[in-house]
Amino acid sequence: QVQLVQSGAEVKKPGASVKISCRASGYTFTAYPIQWVRQAPGQRLEWMGWISAGNGDTAYSQKLQDRLTITRDTAASTAYMELSSLRSEDTALYYCARDPSGNLKWFDPWGQGTLVTVSS
């Protein structure tokens, strides 16, 4: 079945960077975009950016574009999200999700989530 498995929890100090992986299985990785979404404690889900797993095109939220980099490794069927210059407000659960429409619509399925804690 289609599955996205993310890397484990991270604890980082302010100013550091974090890189999370999202390994896909059960489908042709390059056929569908991968989206990244985060959920800070008590906050609504926040879209971060996406990558075309096929050609590597990306788009980022305006809020994060200066600090966010999304990449992919097609041989490993894995997408990566790197967020730099971390601050306490970046403490959140980070999710990757597939776009099954292939045309930037809804998200399904989602990875299990990766908790990133930013603390001095």
Place this chain on the structure above:
Amino acid sequence: DIVMTQSPDSLAVSLGERATINCKSSQSVLYSSNNKNFLAWYQQKPGQPPKLLIYWASTRASGVPDRFSGSGSGTDFTLTISNLQADDVAVYHCQEYFSSVWTFGQGTKVEIK
């Protein structure tokens, strides 16, 4: 950005009864060229990632029980859970995909009364 506002923030419903969740967008998410509403609903159980329930405002995702239904158009949408089951306890999120900046509602928590 389109702002998605859900109501209520939480509700408690008796088993077997109906739960109704509303979602309002700050601008229409109806795409005139195909007459489709660019809106999805997700269910998020405690400790789990969101799960797609409905897309195009009213199309159930694969495997989703027909107790879940979506309706509405333009700026006003509703998720209805009929015959509420204990397994339906979760937070429900609406999401627009009309813009290229996907935005979500604040979530509605459904509990058993």
